[in-house]
Amino acid sequence: MATKTKKRKEIKRKLLHKYRLVILNESTFEEKISFKLSRLNVFVTGTLCIICLIGLTTLLIAFTPLREYIPGYSSTKLKKQATELTYKTDSLVNVLNYTNKYIENIRLVLSGDLENSEINRDSVFERFKIDPSTVDLNPIKEDSVLRAEVAMEDKYNLFERNITKTDLILFPPISGIVSQMYDPEKRHYAVDVTAVTDTPVKAVAKGIVIFAEWTADTGYVLIIEHKDGLLSVYKHNGSLSKSQGDLVRAGEVIASIGNTGEFTTGPHLHFELWDDGNPVNPLDFIDFK
Incomplete structure (x- = not known):
């Protein structure tokens, strides 16, 4: 101790x-x-x-800003900028994918090529085709009432056309003689209307010009995008009055009749209508007389 x-x-x-x-x-x-x-x-x-x-x-x-010089240490501002850049990159990727799909649809419209479409309509229709002999076709009460209502509405319907754009009125681009009809079996997704050279070609509806260029096969081509995914295509023009990005009104002059391109047989307008990427018969909606 x-x-x-x-x-x-x-x-x-x-x-x-x-x-x-x-x-x-x-x-x-x-x-x-x-x-x-x-x-x-x-x-x-x-x-x-x-x-x-x-x-x-x-x-x-x-x-103090000295912390940014320490290896492995990042400021809050840099983290925020990195996060914003990540979001912008994802948005740009989505926009790029949408733009590529949009350009592919335009390419199909220009070439009239539907063989590469992801959906084969014929196979879909064939798959869901029903044998009429197995279905009871006798109308029921609700069906009769609906038929009566539809018939009453049709009395006051000025246009009996199978068109999904019910509020869109289409004007004839030119008046002339239809020289070749719409024929999907021959991959002719348009009507050819003959007219005198330099006859004005008019827009069928209000829209924006998304393509206005020269092509070797179909000469001067102009494509207008309308509301609800409707496209109107004008080929073999002699000249174009509008450029890409121009806004046009219904009935406004956009081109003139010509005989340009390798696949032309004389002065005429090759006119197409596309609804959400699918061709439709222009004669169902427009009277060219």
């Missing part, structure tokens, strides 16, 4: 033992500054200096 007490007193004595730190002039040995220190004072002072240095470094990193 006495030994432990003696050791404690010895340690305390060493910690509190005073030392003198003197700074002398090397030439004259004149005393300039002197400090009275103990081991305990040195330890406490050193510990406080280290704590202050750590605190100051933490403040510099947390509240």
